Amino acid sequence: MAFKVALNFEDGVTRFINCADTDTVADASYRAGINIPLDCRDGACGTCKLFCESGKYDGGSYIEDVLTDEEAAQGFALACQMRPCSDLVLRVPVPSAACKTGPAKQTAVLEAVNKLSASTISFSLKLAEPVKFLSGQYVSIEVPGTNQSRAYSFSSAPGAEVASFLIRNIPGGLMSTFIANAQPGTQISFVGPSGSFFLREVKRPVLLLAGGTGLAPMLSMLAHLQAQPPAHKVHLIYGVTNDEDLVETAALDDYAAKIPGFTWQACVANPASAYPEKGYVTQYILPEHINGGDVDVYLCGPPAMVEAVRKYFTDSGVTPASFHYEKFAASTPAEKAA
Ligand SMILES: Cc1cc2nc3c(=O)[nH]c(=O)nc-3n(C[C@H](O)[C@H](O)[C@H](O)COP(=O)(O)OP(=O)(O)OC[C@H]3O[C@@H](n4cnc5c(N)ncnc54)[C@H](O)[C@@H]3O)c2cc1C
Numbered sequence: 088m089a090f091k092v093a094l095n096f097e098d099g100v101t102r103f104i105n106c107a108d109t110d111t112v113a114d115a116s117y118r119a120g121i122n123i124p125l126d127c128r129d130g131a132c133g134t135c136k137l138f139c140e141s142g143k144y145d146g147g148s149y150i151e152d153v154l155t156d157e158e159a160a161q162g163f164a165l166a167c168q169m170r171p172c173s174d175l176v177l178r179v180p181v182p183s184a185a186c187k188t189g190p191a192k193q194t195a196v197l198e199a200v201n202k203l204s205a206s207t208i209s210f211s212l213k214l215a216e217p218v219k220f221l222s223g224q225y226v227s228i229e230v231p232g233t234n235q236s237r238a239y240s241f242s243s244a245p246g247a248e249v250a251s252f253l254i255r256n257i258p259g260g261l262m263s264t265f266i267a268n269a270q271p272g273t274q275i276s277f278v279g280p281s282g283s284f285f286l287r288e289v290k291r292p293v294l295l296l297a298g299g300t301g302l303a304p305m306l307s308m309l310a311h312l313q314a315q316p317p318a319h320k321v322h323l324i325y326g327v328t329n330d331e332d333l334v335e336t337a338a339l340d341d342y343a344a345k346i347p348g349f350t351w352q353a354c355v356a357n358p359a360s361a362y363p364e365k366g367y368v369t370q371y372i373l374p375e376h377i378n379g380g381d382v383d384v385y386l387c388g389p390p391a392m393v394e395a396v397r398k399y400f401t402d403s404g405v406t407p408a409s410f411h412y413e414k415f416a417a418s419t420p421a422e423k424a425a
């Protein structure tokens with residue numbers, strides 16, 4: 088039986104390989120042209136040590152000097168020994184270039200553009216082939232007719248032929264202006280997926296904190312959870328600046344009806360808002376959401392909002408079991424495609 092193995096590199100690049108249950112991850116990676124660091128190939132040197140974020144595997148045999156029982160219990164494993172027993176997500180502690188790989192380049196056709204409000208647009212891409220990614224990850228989309236790219240998080244579930252995105256319409260912004268005026272049928276290319284902001288296995292309650300279009304990766308996570316219902320509560324607090332920024336509320340209601348244990352609420356920062364709950368997401372975090380620290384927190388939004396929420400947690404003295412965040416920072420130079 089073959090399983091899907093996601094290799095998430097230190098630089099956020101993710102590549103997917105197929106690996107039979109009879110194969111080691113190292114052998115399957117090499118066949119896919121991805122050179123995970125290896126030396127002895129015998130469980131004796133520890134060069135191929137990586138971390139399993141989710142999934143089940145047979146760790147194989149090795150000497151304890153290179154992988155202690157404690158490390159193995161935490162999820163560390165040896166690529167030259169491990170064989171998958173389910174789909175896996177593995178964190179490889181080197182940059183993708185060190186493994187002679189990088190983000191994949193793909194093409195798509197713009198299928199639809201929807202102006203959800205004066206400030207927010209959703210658009211969808213019909214993909215040449217379904218794109219594998221981990222819910223919460225992003226791709227760098229080329230702005231057609233330029234040599235520039237912008238990062239956008241998927242708002243849809245992985246593996247579909249149509250992928251959707253949620254974008255803040257920034258006046259004068261390069262991609263914002265393009266998307267606001269784009270015609271369906273336009274050819275679009277992108278590289279990715281990338282990012283370490285993705286939904287891990289739900290092992291305890293989850294708190295999702297979204298600011299503005301930082302909702303996009305949360306929608307992708309919810310689409311995933313609809314297909315694979317969580318065993319624990321998942322709560323989303325969605326904060327925006329103005330009423331017009333509050334979008335996709337019907338989709339959130341729909342997820343609340345379909346995902347067991349999922350609840351959500353929103354707040355609007357502008358004091359003049361007509362929305363009943365005003366203020367910032369941190370004002371709505373209750374002890375029941377934090378669960379005494381036994382909670383996985385996912386936070387995404389503009390850099391200032393992400394920093395404010397991180398400071399809130401530092402000041403509150405609560406350390407969540409895990410804390411993952413993504414800042415929607417203004418663009419960086421285009422990434423190099425493989
Ligand atoms: C990992 C990652 C994922 C991202 N995912 C998303 C996403 O799913 N949805 C989304 O809407 N954005 C997302 N972004 C932000 C996105 O990549 C662009 O930066 C943003 O859409 C602006 O691009 P633009 O070409 O329209 O504007 P630009 O031409 O890049 O900028 C125009 C002007 O607006 C300013 N500006 C840029 N971004 C912002 C901002 N957020 N707020 C205020 N002013 C700004 C710039 O400094 C510049 O002055 C993400 C960013 C990162 C790093």
Ligand code: FES
Nearest residue numbers: 126128130133167
């Ligand atoms: S390559 Fe030496 S332990 Fe895997």
